[in-house]
Amino acid sequence: MNPRTLIFSGGALGDWARALIRPGDRLIGADRGARYLVEHGYAPDLAIGDFDSVSAAELAAIRAAARETADCDPVDKDYTDTELAVRRALQERPRELVLVGALGTRLDHSLANLHLLELARRSGVEASIVDAHNRVRLVTQQLQLERSAYTHVSLLPLSERVAGITLEGFRYPLREAELALGQSLGISNVLEGERGSIAVRAGLLLVIETHD
Known part of the structure; x- marks a missing residue:
């Protein structure tokens, strides 16, 4: 059975987020979510995005730590970094998909990420969005x-x-x-x-x- 996958995005993150990680989880960092994982000692299985929200030094640290890095052009792309991460994760047919840091101050991104639960459902993958105070499922x-x-x-x-x-x-x-x-x-x-x-x-x- 494929492992549970956690996608860390660039929204609200804190100590509670690291507490969600279990042994054997596949970890994907989307843009600043990859920075969060690396800063706290985790090696992302995949770092993905246009990385326009991290500095050059932070990006270098991400590349050094991540097992795989997938760069996207910040202008010529159709999806947010989180959706890119979700689509990549769904190709791997995870047992479960958890979006962490998918909610935050950007209401537009938060709403778009809630809609990604339907993308996961159509792929037959159980998915949730979790933050410090909420768990959302479809x-x-x-x-x-x-x-x-x-x-x-x-x-x-x-x-x-x-x-x-x-x-x-x-x-x-x-x-x-x-x-x-x-x-x-x-x-x-x-x-x-x-x-x-x-x-x-x-x-x-x-x-x-x-x-x-």
Whole structure:
């Protein structure tokens, strides 16, 4: 089985990010995400991007540490550095894909990275975005949740409508409900017990586990 792959991007990163790394993980650094890995003693399996967010000295350190470096022209490219990393990772069919540093102050990049969960889904790869306070996954059929450090679970449609949403084990259950873009009905639910389930009949549903 192919290893779990973690992609480190140039958004918000901290000590919490390194705590996600497990033995055997494949590590990909996208632009500043590669700098973060190298600065903290990790050798990226792949460093990818146009590297316009790092200095010449930092880029030299990345090249020296990374097992492979893939440079992209900063002007003549169609994808963000994170999407380039995701597309490269999906070619390798990872067991699981985790995007780290994919959320931050750039709302445009954050939203684009959330949409990459659909790219992974179409490739048949389980994917999530994790930061210091959130874990985001995309559900089109079913998801089992267990009680964790996340205190709330929110549901937001990524498609125009999501139909047939059924929640079990939550404080506010739903049965065959529908969510449309622009609705906040699914915000801030809570697991009542140790486990819960989310089922969807049609559409793309973002499941956001969060804590303050």
